[in-house]
Amino acid sequence: MPSLSTRHKIELIAVGVIALFFIVIFPLLNAHGMVSNFTINLWGKYLCYALLAISVDLLWGYTGLLSLGQALFFSLGGYMMGMYLMRMIGELGQYKKPIPDFLVFLGWTDLPKFWVPFSSFPFAAAMILLLPGLLALVFGFLAFRSRVKGVYFSILTQALTYGASLMFFRNDMLMGGNNGFTDFKFILGYDLRDAVTQRGLFIATAVVLLIVYVGLRVLSYTKFGLVQKAIRDGENRVLFSGYATAHFKLFIFLIAALIASIGGALYVPQVGIINPSEMTPDKSLEAVVWCAVGGRATLIGPIIGAIGVNSLKSWASRAAPDYWLVILGGMFVIVVLLLPGGIVSIPARLKALWQRFNKKPAEPEPPKPAAPPQEPNVTPASTPSL
Amino acid sequence: MRTYIRLIFTTLTLWLAASSSLSAAEPRATLVEAMLADNDARKIELITSLAGEVDESIKPLLIAWREDGLYLYEPSGATPVPVQLTGEKDADDARAAVRVDTGAPLVDAEGKPVHLVAGDLNAVEHTSMLRRAMKGVLDLIDIGSPDAKKRLQAIQTIGFAQETDKIPAFQKRLAIEENSKVRRALREAIAVTQLKDPSDAVKLAAVKELKELHSLSSYDLIRTAMREADAAKSTELATEAKAALVAIDNHKSNINFFGTLFRGLSLGSILLIVAIGLAITFGLMGVINMAHGEMIAIGAYTTYLVENIFGAGITIPFFGFSLAIPGMNTTGAFYQTYFLFALPLSFLTAAVVGIGLERSIIRFLYRRPLESLLATWGVSLLLQQGLKLMFGSNNVQVSSPSYLSGNWTVNDIIFGWNRVFVIGFAGLIVFGVWLILTKTPLGLLIRSVMQNRGMASCMGVRTERVNMLTFGLGSGLAGLAGAFISQIGNVGPSLGQNYIVDCFMTVVVGGVGNLAGTIYSALGIGLVDQSLQQILLNPVLGKILVLVAIILFLQWRPSGLFVTRSRNLDD
Numbered sequence: 001m002p003s004l005s006t007r008h009k010i011e012l013i014a015v016g017v018i019a020l021f022f023i024v025i026f027p028l029l030n031a032h033g034m035v036s037n038f039t040i041n042l043w044g045k046y047l048c049y050a051l052l053a054i055s056v057d058l059l060w061g062y063t064g065l066l067s068l069g070q071a072l073f074f075s076l077g078g079y080m081m082g083m084y085l086m087r088m089i090g091e092l093g094q095y096k097k098p099i100p101d102f103l104v105f106l107g108w109t110d111l112p113k114f115w116v117p118f119s120s121f122p123f124a125a126a127m128i129l130l131l132p133g134l135l136a137l138v139f140g141f142l143a144f145r146s147r148v149k150g151v152y153f154s155i156l157t158q159a160l161t162y163g164a165s166l167m168f169f170r171n172d173m174l175m176g177g178n179n180g181f182t183d184f185k186f187i188l189g190y191d192l193r194d195a196v197t198q199r200g201l202f203i204a205t206a207v208v209l210l211i212v213y214v215g216l217r218v219l220s221y222t223k224f225g226l227v228q229k230a231i232r233d234g235e236n237r238v239l240f241s242g243y244a245t246a247h248f249k250l251f252i253f254l255i256a257a258l259i260a261s262i263g264g265a266l267y268v269p270q271v272g273i274i275n276p277s278e279m280t281p282d283k284s285l286e287a288v289v290w291c292a293v294g295g296r297a298t299l300i301g302p303i304i305g306a307i308g309v310n311s312l313k314s315w316a317s318r319a320a321p322d323y324w325l326v327i328l329g330g331m332f333v334i335v336v337l338l339l340p341g342g343i344v345s346i347p348a349r350l351k352a353l354w355q356r357f358n359k360k361p362a363e364p365e366p367p368k369p370a371a372p373p374q375e376p377n378v379t380p381a382s383t384p385s386l
Numbered sequence: 387m388r389t390y391i392r393l394i395f396t397t398l399t400l401w402l403a404a405s406s407s408l409s410a411a412e413p414r415a416t417l418v419e420a421m422l423a424d425n426d427a428r429k430i431e432l433i434t435s436l437a438g439e440v441d442e443s444i445k446p447l448l449i450a451w452r453e454d455g456l457y458l459y460e461p462s463g464a465t466p467v468p469v470q471l472t473g474e475k476d477a478d479d480a481r482a483a484v485r486v487d488t489g490a491p492l493v494d495a496e497g498k499p500v501h502l503v504a505g506d507l508n509a510v511e512h513t514s515m516l517r518r519a520m521k522g523v524l525d526l527i528d529i530g531s532p533d534a535k536k537r538l539q540a541i542q543t544i545g546f547a548q549e550t551d552k553i554p555a556f557q558k559r560l561a562i563e564e565n566s567k568v569r570r571a572l573r574e575a576i577a578v579t580q581l582k583d584p585s586d587a588v589k590l591a592a593v594k595e596l597k598e599l600h601s602l603s604s605y606d607l608i609r610t611a612m613r614e615a616d617a618a619k620s621t622e623l624a625t626e627a628k629a630a631l632v633a634i635d636n637h638k639s640n641i642n643f644f645g646t647l648f649r650g651l652s653l654g655s656i657l658l659i660v661a662i663g664l665a666i667t668f669g670l671m672g673v674i675n676m677a678h679g680e681m682i683a684i685g686a687y688t689t690y691l692v693e694n695i696f697g698a699g700i701t702i703p704f705f706g707f708s709l710a711i712p713g714m715n716t717t718g719a720f721y722q723t724y725f726l727f728a729l730p731l732s733f734l735t736a737a738v739v740g741i742g743l744e745r746s747i748i749r750f751l752y753r754r755p756l757e758s759l760l761a762t763w764g765v766s767l768l769l770q771q772g773l774k775l776m777f778g779s780n781n782v783q784v785s786s787p788s789y790l791s792g793n794w795t796v797n798d799i800i801f802g803w804n805r806v807f808v809i810g811f812a813g814l815i816v817f818g819v820w821l822i823l824t825k826t827p828l829g830l831l832i833r834s835v836m837q838n839r840g841m842a843s844c845m846g847v848r849t850e851r852v853n854m855l856t857f858g859l860g861s862g863l864a865g866l867a868g869a870f871i872s873q874i875g876n877v878g879p880s881l882g883q884n885y886i887v888d889c890f891m892t893v894v895v896g897g898v899g900n901l902a903g904t905i906y907s908a909l910g911i912g913l914v915d916q917s918l919q920q921i922l923l924n925p926v927l928g929k930i931l932v933l934v935a936i937i938l939f940l941q942w943r944p945s946g947l948f949v950t951r952s953r954n955l956d957d
Contacts, residue, residue, distance in 0.1 A: 066756050142937060146944040151674055151755045155890045156937060162887045163933040166926050281887070285763050292760060322775065329767030336761040337750055 011300070015213065022047070022206040027199050037195045042314065044202040044270040046307045047209050051263030053290040053302035054212060055256040060288065061297035062220065063252050064232030065149070069139075069157030070260045071283035072164050073132040077261030078274040079168075080131060082181035083115065084124035085192075085269060089185050101183070102176045112174050121188060128265045129258055136257035137250070144246040144253075149235070158281045168276035180275025187269050198270065205266045209303070212259055216299055228252060289332050295344030304343055413444050418487040421456070421468045421510050430519045445527050447486060448520050456486060457507035459500075467492065468510055471502060479503050526555045534565045541568065545575025546603065548582045574601045581611045586620050593623065597630035600637035602798060608634070637798070644799050646920045647913070652805035654912025655812035658905060659870055660885045661892040662815060663863030665904040668893050670836045671856055673748055674759035678889060679882020680769035681861045684739055685732035685868020686877040687777060690784050692731055696724035702776055722787035725869075732869040733862040739769075740861020744854050752853070766882070773879040781876040790873055804873055811870060815863065816905060822859070823901070832856050836899075891936050897946030906947055911936075 026043070029035040052074045059065045086100045093101040099111050117123045139160060148156055171177035190197040219225050230238045231245050239245050268274045277283075287306075294305020309331075316324045335342060341349070420432035433448075450456050450470055458466040468486040475481055480501035483492040492500045512520070528540030541559075544552050553576055560572045573595060580592035581604075589611060596604050612627035660682055667675045675681075691711070694700035699713030716724075743765060751758040790804045823829035834842040835852045843849045871881065892911060896903030911932060918928035943949075 066759070139937075142941055146941045148940060148944060151759065152894060152940075152944075154674075154756065154759060155894055156940070159887055159891055159933050159936065163930045167930055170926055282883075285760075288760060289764075323771070325767045325771040329764040329771070332764030332767070333747060333761050336757050336764070337747065340757070 015210075015300070019206070019210045023203055023210065026206075027203050030195070030199055030202075037198060040202050041198055041270055043307075044198065044205050045267065046310050047202070047205040048263045048267035048270065049287070049290065049310055050209055050303040050306040051205075051212060051266070052260050052287045053294065053306040054209075054216065054299065055259040055263070056284075056287045056291045057296055057299070057302040058216060058252060058256045058259070060291060061301075062225070062232060063228050063249060064235075065249065065253070066151075066154045066288065067157045067253070067256070068154050068281055068284040068288070069161045070256065070287055071281075072157075072161040072279045073136065073257040073260035074264035074267070074283075074287075075168075075274060075276075075279035076132045076135065076164075077128045077264030078268040078278065079175060079181070079264075080118075080124055080128045080261075081265040081268045082176075082184075082274045083118040083127075084121060085184040085187060086181050087115070087119045088187065089183065092185055093183065100176075100181075102171075102179065103174065106171060106174070108174075115174070125265075128261055132257045132261035133254060136254045140250045140253040144249045147246075158284070161279055161281050161284055165276045165279045165281075168279065176275070178275065180273060180278075181268075182273040182275075184269060184272055192269055192272070201266065201270050205270070208262060208266065213299055213303070220299070224248070286328070289328065289335075291342075292335050293331060293342055295342030298342075298344050301342050301344040308343065412487075414447075414487050414489065417444065417447060418468055421451070421458075421486070422466065426513060426515060429516055433516065433519045433523055443489060445524060448524055448527075451510055451512060452517055452520050454509040456510040457483075457502070457504065458510055459483060459492060459502065459507065469502070469507075471504055476501060479505070522551065526552065529555060529559050534568055537563075537565070537568050538571050541571045541575050542603075545571070545578050546607075548579050548607070550579055550582055553579055570599065574599050574604065577601070578604050578607055581607055586615075586623050589615075590623050590626055593626045593630050597626075597633045600634055600798070602634060602638060602641075605631065605634050641798050642920060646916050648799065648801060648805070650913035650916035651909065652802075652808050652912070653916055654909035655809045656867075656870070656874070657888055657892050657912055658812045658908035659808070659815060660864065660867040661889045661904055661908055662819060662901070663860040663867065664889045665860075665893050665896070665901055666819070666863065667857055667860035668890070669896075669899045669901070669904065670832065671752075671853065671860070672755055672898075673752065673857070674755050674762065675743075675748070675860070676759055676763040676886065677743065677766040677769055677882075678762075678861075678864050679884075679886035680766050680773070681736045681740060681864035681882070682868040682871060682885060683773055683877075683879065683881040684769070685736045685865030686784070686872040686881055687773060687782075687868070688732040688735045688865065689725070689728040689869045689872040690777075690782050690877055692728040693724050693784055696721050696727075703778075704776060722789065725787045725790070725873075729866065729869050732865040734865075736865025736868065737858040737862030740864075741854055741858040743861070744857040748857065749850070749853065770879050770882075777879065779879060781878040784872040784877055786873045808870060808874070815866065816901075819863070819901065828852075828855060832859075891933070895936055895939060895946055897943075897948035900946070900948040903946055903948035 022043075026035060026040065030037065030040045052070060055073070056067065056070050059067045059070075089100065091098055093104075095101050095104040097104045099108060099115075103111070103115075118127075139157075143153060143156060167173055168175055168180075169178055175181075184192050186192060187197065187201075190200070192198070220228075227238060227243055227248055231243075231248060235245055264274075264278075286309075290305035290309045291302045292305070293309055294303065295301025309328075312327070313324060316327050320327075339345065339349075416432055416435060420429045423429045423432060447456070447470070456468055456470055459469045460466040469483040469492050470486060471481040472484050473482040478501070480503045483500050483502045484490070485492050492502075494500050525540075525544055528536050529544070541556070545556070556572050556576045556579070560569065560576070563569050563572060577592040577595040577599070578601070580588050580595075583589055583592070593608060593611065596608060608627050608630050612624055612631065615621075615624040615627060663681065664675065664678050667673050667678065691700065695711060695713055696716050697713050698715060700711050702709045702711065743762075747761050747765065748758055751761060786804060790807055792803050794801045794803065794806070821829075823832060831842070831847055831852045832855075834845075835847060835849050835856075839849055842852075867885075868881070871877070871885075875881075888911075892908045893904055895911065896905070896907035914935065915928055915932050918931050919925050922928050922931070940946075
C-alpha cells in the first residue's frame with residue numbers, strides 16, 4: 001500500500017470518528033433515552049441504503065458499469081432474510097398455523113419444500129450470499145462474455161429487475177406475492193419489537209458498513225483497484241494490455257451484488273416488511289440517485305447521498321407528499337447537469353472558484369455548469385475526485 | 387309429453403302445409419280466433435301457427451295471455467271481444483281497454499272509449515297445454531325477428547336446447563333466410579337438435595353436417611353423442627362422431643394458430659408504434675430518453691383532452707388553479723371524429739415537449755449517454771408527477787370511436803377492429819418515417835448528422851437544429867403511440883412506465899441505429915410473446931420468458947439483429 005497523503009489521512013480520521021459515533025455513541029445515547037427508538041430505526045434504514053448505494057458506486061463510479069439491477073440483489077437478500085423471519089413467527093400469525101399466513105391463505109396445509117430449511121439461521125445466512133451471488137455470476141457471465149457494455153448493460157440489468165419483480169408479484173411464486181413478507185416477530189430468539197434488538201441491528205449494520213468501506217478502500221489501493229479504474233476509463237486499452245477485463249468485471253459485479261444483498265438482509269428486520277415493489281427498476285434508479293447526489297467514484301459520496309436523500313425523503317413525504325417525486329426528479333436533473341461530482345465535489349469547486357476569483361479579480365466569472373467535453377469512449381463524465 | 391310433442395309436430399306439419407293460407411291471415415286475428423276457439427286442439431293449432439311471425443305485437447300479447455292479462459269483454463248478446471287493459475287505474479279502478487284483434491282502443495256504440503274494471507271481467511282461459519304451446523311460439527318468435535343479431539341469438543339459444551320439435555320452424559326459416567351468418571347458425575342448430583333424434587341415420591347426417599360446419603360450440607354435444615353411440619354399439623356413428631371431433635379440434639387449433647398470429651402481429655405493431663420514436667432518439671441520436679414513456683403518456687392525455695373538448699368540456703386542477711376548458715357538446719358521428727383531430731395534436735404536443743426537453747437538458751449530454759439516461763429519468767419523474775397533479779393519479783377513460791370498436795369474425799377467428807387498425811396504423815407510421823428519413827431534405831440532414839456530425843457541421847448543416855428536430859420527431863412519434871394506446875388500454879400518469887422496458891428491449895434487439903431492425907424485432911417479440919402465452923397459458927410467465935430469451939439472444943448477437951458495421955471498437 002502506498003503511503004497515505006494528507007488528504008487520505010484526514011479522510012481516515014474522519015471516517016474513524018464517524019464510525020465511532022455510529023457504532024458506539026449513537027447506540028449509547030439511545031440506550032439512555034436521549035435518541036428515540038424511531039430515530040435509531042430510521043438511521044438503521046439509511047445505513048442499509050448506504051450499503052446499496054456503495055454497491056452501485058463500486059460498479060458505476062469505479063468500474064463504469066451502470067447497473068440498474070442493484071435493487072434486485074438488495075431485495076433478494078431481503079427476501080432470504082424475510083423467509084427466515086417468516087419461519088420464526090411460528091404459530092403467532094393471524095391464522096395460528098405453523099406455516100406462514102399467506103400460504104394458509106393460498107390454501108396450503110404443509111410447508112413447500114424450499115421453505116423448510118429456512119428455519120435455520122445459518123442456512124438463511126448462507127442463502128443471502130449464495131442466491132444473489134449465483135444470479136450475479138450467471139447474469140454477469142452472460143453479459144460480460146458477450147461484451148455487453150455501457151447503456152446496453154444498464155438496459156439489460158433493468159430488464160432483469162423488471163422480470164424478477166413481475167415474477168415476485170405472482171402468488172404462485174409462494175413468496176408472498178403482492179404483499180411480500182411482514183409481521184415479523186423474532187430474530188435469533190430476540191424480539192424484533194424490542195428496542196434492544198433494534199439497537200443491536202443498528203450496530204450490526206454500522207459495523208458491516210464500516211467493514212465494506214474499509215474493504216473497498218483497501219481494494220481501491222491495490223493493483224486490482226487500479227485495473228478496475230482503468231477499465232472504466234478505457235476498457236479496450238486494458239484488454240489489449242493483456243487483462244481479461246470480463247473476469248475483473250464479473251468479480252466486481254459479484255462483490256457488488258453481495259454487498260447489496262447483505263444490505264437488504266439487514267434492512268428487512270429493521271423495516272419489518274419486504275415486498276416486490278422494492279425490486280422494481282425505479283428503486284435501482286433511486287439508488288443511483290443517492291450515489292450521484294453524494295458523489296460518485298468516491299466511497300464516502302454514496303453514504304452521504306443515501307443518508308441525505310433519504311432524510312430529505314422522510315421530510316418531504318411528510319411536508320409535501322405530492323411533490324416528493326418532483327424534488328427527486330429535479331434534484332437528479334440538477335445534479336447531472338450542474339454538479340456531476342455530487343455533494344462531495346462542492347469543497348473542491350468552491351476552492352477552484354476562490355482561486356480563480358483571487359487570480360482575476362477584474363472579471364469574476366462563474367464556473368461553467370455543463371461538464372467539459374470528454375473523449376467519447378470515457379463513460380463516466382466526471383473525473384474521480386480522489 | 388310424448389303426445390304433446392306429437393301433437394305439436396302434427397300441427398306444425400299441418401301448418402306448414404297450410405302456411406300459405408294461414409300466414410296470410412292477420413296474426414292478431416289468428417290470436418283472437420285462438421282465444422275464442424272451442425277446443426284445445428284448434429287453439430293449439432292456431433297459436434302454433436304464429437311461430438316465426440314478424441309482428442312484434444304478438445309477443446307481448448301472448449305473454450299477457452299467459453299471465454292472465456287478457457280479458458273477454460262480453461257486451462250482452464254480442465260475441466265476446468278479447469281486450470287488454472292498459473294505462474293508469476282511474477277513480478273506479480277501471481282502465482282503458484284495447485282490442486286484441488285490432489290494437490285500437492275499445493269504443494262503445496257512441497264511439498267513446500270504454501273503461502273497464504278487471505275484477506268484472508273474465509280472463510281469457512288457458513290450460514297447461516296451451517301455455518306450453520305459447521311458450522314454444524314465444525321461443526320461436528325471435529327467429530323471425532327483423533334484427534339479424536336477435537335472430538342469430540335466438541337460433542343459437544334454441545338450437546342448443548336440443549328440442550326436436552323446433553326443427554320444422556328452423557327448416558322453414560332456413561328456406562327463406564338470406565343472411566349467411568344466420569343460415570350457418572340455422573344449419574348448426576338443426577344438426578345439433580338432430581343429435582337428439584332417436585334414429586341413427588338422422589344422427590349420422592347431423593354429425594356429418596356438424597363436421598362440415600366445424601361447429602365449435604357443439605363439441606361437447608358431439609362427444610356425448612359419441613359416448614351414447616359407443617354404449618349403443620352403433621360403430622358407424624361413433625366413428626363418424628370421432629372424425630367430427632378431430633375435425634373440430636383441427637379447426638380449433640387452426641383458429642388458435644391464426645388468432646395467436648393476429649394477436650402477436652397486433653402486439654408487435656403496438657410495440658413498433660411505441661418503439662419507433664425511441665428507435666429514432668436512441669438508435670439514431672444515441673440519446674437514452676427514459677422520459678420516452680412520459681411522451682407516450684402525454685400523447686394519450688392529449689387524446690383524452692381532445693375527446694373531452696369534443697364532448698362536455700373538462701376542468702383541470704392546474705397546480706392549485708382550476709382551468710376550465712369548455713366543450714363543444716358534439717354528438718354522434720361528428721363527436722367520433724375527435725380521434726382524427728387527436729392524432730396530429732398528440733404528435734404536436736409530444737413533439738413540442740420533446741423539443742423543450744432537448745433544448746433545456748439533452749443538448750448538454752450528447753456525449754454522455756449514461757448521464758442522459760439519468761437526467762431523463764429525473765425528467766420522467768417530473769413529468770409523471772406533473773400529469774398526476776393535472777389529471778389525478780387515477781386512470782382516466784377514453785372512449786373509442788365506434789369505428790374502432792366491434793370486430794370482424796372470419797371462420798371463427800375474431801379480428802377486433804382496433805387491433806386491425808393498430809396493425810394498419812403501424813404500417814402507415816413506418817411508411818411515414820421512411821418517407822421523412824429518405825425522401826425529404828430534413829431526412830437527408832438527419833442522416834448526415836447522425837453519420838458524421840463533424841463533417842455535416844463543416845458542410846454547413848446546422849447540427850443543433852437538426853438535433854432538435856430529430857428529437858422532436860422521435861417524441862412526436864411517442865405521442866402518436868400514446869393516442870393509440872388510449873384506445874386499447876387505461877390512460878394514467880404511469881402509463882409510460884409499462885412500455886419503457888419493452889421499448890428499449892425492442893430497439894436493442896433490433897440493433898441500434900437500424901429502423902428495419904426495430905420493425906423485425908417488434909413483430910418478432912410480439913409473436914413470441916403471444917405464442918408463449920398460448921403455450922404457457924400465463925401472461926406474466928410468458929413475459930418473463932421473453933425477457934430471458936432476449937438476454938440469451940444478445941449472447942448470440944450482442945449488438946442486435948442488424949448491426950451497423952463500424953471499425954470503431956467502442957461502437
